[in-house]
Amino acid sequence: MEKRRKENGRVLSQKEIAPQIFDMWIGTGLAAQARPGQFIGVYPRDKSTLLPRPISICQADRERQALRIVYRVAGRGTEEFSHYKEGDEIAILGTLGNGFPLEAAEGKRVLLMGGGIGIPPLLAVAEALSGTLGEAGADIRTVLGYRDSGLFLKEDFRRYGAVYVAAEDGSVGIRGNVMDAVAAENLAADVIYACGPMPMLRAIKGYAAQQGIDAYISLEEHMACGVGACLGCVVKTKEINRHSHVNNARICTEGPVFEAKEVEI
Amino acid sequence: MNTQVTIAGVTLKNPVMTASGTFGSGMEYSRFVDLNRLGAVVTKGVANVPWPGNPTPRVAEVYGGMLNAIGLQNPGVDVMLERDIPFLKQFDTNIIVNVCGKTVEEYVEVVEKLGDESAVAMLEINVSCPNVKEGAIAFGQKADALYHITAELKKHARQPLMMKLSPNVTDIVEMAKAAEAAGADALSLINTLTGMKIDIYKRKFVLANKTGGMSGPAIKPVALRMVYQTARAVKIPVVGMGGIGSAEDAVEFLLAGATAVSIGAMNFVNPYVTEEVVKGIEDYMAQCGVEDINELIGAVE
Numbered sequence: 001m002e003k004r005r006k007e008n009g010r011v012l013s014q015k016e017i018a019p020q021i022f023d024m025w026i027g028t029g030l031a032a033q034a035r036p037g038q039f040i041g042v043y044p045r046d047k048s049t050l051l052p053r054p055i056s057i058c059q060a061d062r063e064r065q066a067l068r069i070v071y072r073v074a075g076r077g078t079e080e081f082s083h084y085k086e087g088d089e090i091a092i093l094g095t096l097g098n099g100f101p102l103e104a105a106e107g108k109r110v111l112l113m114g115g116g117i118g119i120p121p122l123l124a125v126a127e128a129l130s131g132t133l134g135e136a137g138a139d140i141r142t143v144l145g146y147r148d149s150g151l152f153l154k155e156d157f158r159r160y161g162a163v164y165v166a167a168e169d170g171s172v173g174i175r176g177n178v179m180d181a182v183a184a185e186n187l188a189a190d191v192i193y194a195c196g197p198m199p200m201l202r203a204i205k206g207y208a209a210q211q212g213i214d215a216y217i218s219l220e221e222h223m224a225c226g227v228g229a230c231l232g233c234v235v236k237t238k239e240i241n242r243h244s245h246v247n248n249a250r251i252c253t254e255g256p257v258f259e260a261k262e263v264e265i
Numbered sequence: 266m267n268t269q270v271t272i273a274g275v276t277l278k279n280p281v282m283t284a285s286g287t288f289g290s291g292m293e294y295s296r297f298v299d300l301n302r303l304g305a306v307v308t309k310g311v312a313n314v315p316w317p318g319n320p321t322p323r324v325a326e327v328y329g330g331m332l333n334a335i336g337l338q339n340p341g342v343d344v345m346l347e348r349d350i351p352f353l354k355q356f357d358t359n360i361i362v363n364v365c366g367k368t369v370e371e372y373v374e375v376v377e378k379l380g381d382e383s384a385v386a387m388l389e390i391n392v393s394c395p396n397v398k399e400g401a402i403a404f405g406q407k408a409d410a411l412y413h414i415t416a417e418l419k420k421h422a423r424q425p426l427m428m429k430l431s432p433n434v435t436d437i438v439e440m441a442k443a444a445e446a447a448g449a450d451a452l453s454l455i456n457t458l459t460g461m462k463i464d465i466y467k468r469k470f471v472l473a474n475k476t477g478g479m480s481g482p483a484i485k486p487v488a489l490r491m492v493y494q495t496a497r498a499v500k501i502p503v504v505g506m507g508g509i510g511s512a513e514d515a516v517e518f519l520l521a522g523a524t525a526v527s528i529g530a531m532n533f534v535n536p537y538v539t540e541e542v543v544k545g546i547e548d549y550m551a552q553c554g555v556e557d558i559n560e561l562i563g564a565v566e
Contacts, residue, residue: 004296006536043534048328050481050534093536222322222471224331225533227296229289231309231338232324245340246317253293 002033004227006043006093011084012066018150020073021117022082023058030094031067034060036102036124037193037218037257040067040094041226044077052093053077054223054252056195058120058153059127067094070120070153096226097256100125100193100216105138111189112157113178113204115145115196119153121218125193126160141187145178145196179203189213198265205260215260221251228253236264266550267557268543270304270524272502273425273450275359275386277304277525280558281515281543284506284529285310285363285389285429286335287480290349291356297536302543304525305359308349310391312365313374315341320473325462330481330508331530332460334474337365337394342375350384359386361427365394369414373421380423388424390415393431393456394478405431405456408443415447425450427504432484432491433459441495441503453504453527454495455488480530482508489521496522496563510538512545522563 009028017023030040034057041052059068073082084090102125110129112122122142129138140161144154149171157163165173166181174181177200181187194204195218208215221233234248235258241249249255249263268279282305288294291306300306318338325332339345345362353360362385366372372390379385392405392414404414415428428444430437432455441452457478462471488507496503505523509515510531518526531538546558555561 006297047482049326050329050530051326051331052533222324224324224333224530225287225293225536227293227536229293230287230324230333230533231289231318231335232321232333234318234321234323234338243340244338245315245344246338248317248338 002095004094004096005030006091008089009067009092011086011088011090013086014084016082017070018152021070021150021152022073023068023070024081024084026067026069026090026092027065028067028092029065030092031060031065032062034067034095035099036128037099037121038095038097039121039256040069040092041096042069042077042081043091043093044080046076046080049077049080051224052226054096054220054226056121056218057095058123060124072117093226096252098254100218100257102128104214104216105129105191108138108190109188110138110140111182111187111192112140112142113192113194113196114142115178115200116147118194118196118200118218119144121195122193123153123156126157130160141189143178143181143187145181145200146172177203179207182207192216194218201260202265205265208260216257217260218256219251219258219263219265220256223252226252238262238264266547267559268547268550270558270562272504272524273387273427275425277359279304279543279546280519280525281539281546282361282504282525282527283307283532283539284527285391287529287532290345291353292349294532294536294539298540300353300356300358302540303358305361305386306353307361307389307527308345308363309339310337310363310365310394311339311342311345311375312337313342313371315339315344322472323474325471325477327460327462327479327483329483330479331533332462332472332477332479333457334472334477336474339365342378346378346382350382354384360384361387361389363389363391363429365391369417372414372418376418376421380421385424387427387451388422389427389429389453390418391429391456393429405440406434408439411440412443412447415444415449419448427451427453429456430454430495431456432487437491438494438498441499445499445501449501451502451504452495452499453506455484455491455507458484458487480508482510482531484508485514489517492518492523493521493565509542510534512542512549515542515546516549516561519558519561520563520565524562
């Protein structure tokens with residue numbers, strides 16, 4: 001079990017890569033234990049905003065001892081983070097959550113599906129799949145869904161395979177969402193890894209069930225503790241959960257990644 | 266230096282406990298703090314059978330605090346006895362189990378099952394959860410109902426009973442006196458203050474339950490005032506809680522009359538807070554020349 005802790009990291013760099021989307025590298029020893037699909041809790045300094053903000057890990061650089069997060073400014077906490085400069089301290093809790101089961105991709109045709117601010121954690125998956133599984137590993141294709149032409153991380157994904165883009169307003173790529181892109185490009189897959197808004201994940205769950213594809217989806221919910229104590233962030237589960245003894249699993253600890261068929265969303 | 270306090274015959278090595286519902290059964294935070302350092306661990310509320318709790322969103326942040334409407338999701342008392350109590354037994358701390366129910370009979374069933382477990386030092390009775398429609402709060406907002414359930418549980422309990430009071434009442438002292446008169450061995454307060462948050466762009470309640478219990482530093486002055494009023498009005502010990510996040514906060518509650526304190530929402534802000542408060546109280550005592558922590562209890566002038 002990794003050593004979960006709260007510590008002060010240091011901002012190594014930050015830039016706005018699309019409107020209201022910020023890309024930050026944080027120097028922290030937590031990088032050594034980070035797994036694709038895990039997240040960190042980031043604490044605002046403003047004491048009127050107390051709770052850690054759950055933000056997915058976009059990349060972990062073990063050599064540089066650094067974590068990359070890409071987040072959208074959504075409220076007072078993330079607004080504060082967006083003003084941090086190189087050298088600033090940043091309080092983080094991590095690493096949290098289970099991460100994506102990468103072994104499920106071995107020798108398979110993999111589809112990474114990211115929608116909006118659900119895109120960043122999939123970059124760590126792409127990187128890990130191409131690295132650890134090597135040439136005989138997985139065949140990776142990525143579908144990214146955006147609201148408009150404010151694309152981000154697209155070029156990062158191109159290093160690992162073909163990238164297909166959908167935009168809701170039709171300004172770039174395929175008009176519509178990631179499912180529209182899958183249909184338009186006729187993208188077959190054996191395994192799906194996905195993160196994005198709930199309607200998208202619901203659609204993927206349905207599509208995967210219909211096609212007999214294994215789908216792993218990363219969920220988001222309002223969180224308080226981030227470590228499994230408060231039971232704030234639960235998702236309904238098909239089976240009775242081993243920890244809760246009811247049909248609820250904790251997204252922060254048993255998730256955020258679930259096999260799509262296990263959860264009722 | 267003595268930091269020991271006694272509540273209803275139960276000796277705590279120091280007055281720092283965890284607030285029910287914020288600390289699970291200790292397992293999650295045992296990765297951050299040494300539970301051996303705490304006066305007691307108070308568990309999440311447990312019912313006679315598993316409860317699924319409320320729909321999500323269950324939590325929301327508000328200025329200086331948070332709202333929760335978990336709805337007392339819990340695995341039931343049998344799982345508590347088979348899994349959580351054995352885990353907590355490994356530590357040199359007191360185990361206090363928080364008990365919830367929808368009817369008096371359900372509370373009685375849990376109290377009786379826990380009665381056979383000698384490792385449980387005390388029971389905290391949750392009659393003040395604002396997020397469960399039936400039971401719970403219904404017993405905690407009327408003095409005669411509180412008297413009745415306290416007296417009834419007292420007949421069945423083998424451990425001391427600590428009644429957890431709701432602040433959502435007109436007169437906290439009336440409630441405290443009713444519980445005391447019915448035989449409560451201790452009181453704990455405050456539970457959360459009922460609150461609300463609205464998303465103005467969606468024109469919707471942020472919490473699926475519409476209302477939730479407010480906790481965190483913003484409620485501390487209210488909690489402190491109620492603890493002060495209550496501690497002066499009853500002879501049984503009072504455990505104070507509400508927004509405690511530092512040793513200074515804890516000492517304020519002791520001075521107001523609390524024999525011990527519980528730390529709740531601030532665990533989410535600082536997972537090390539409980540142990541830091543224990544250490545901070547020792548530092549305060551050393552700095553201020555306090556030989557015995559009991560000197561502080563109710564010592565405000």
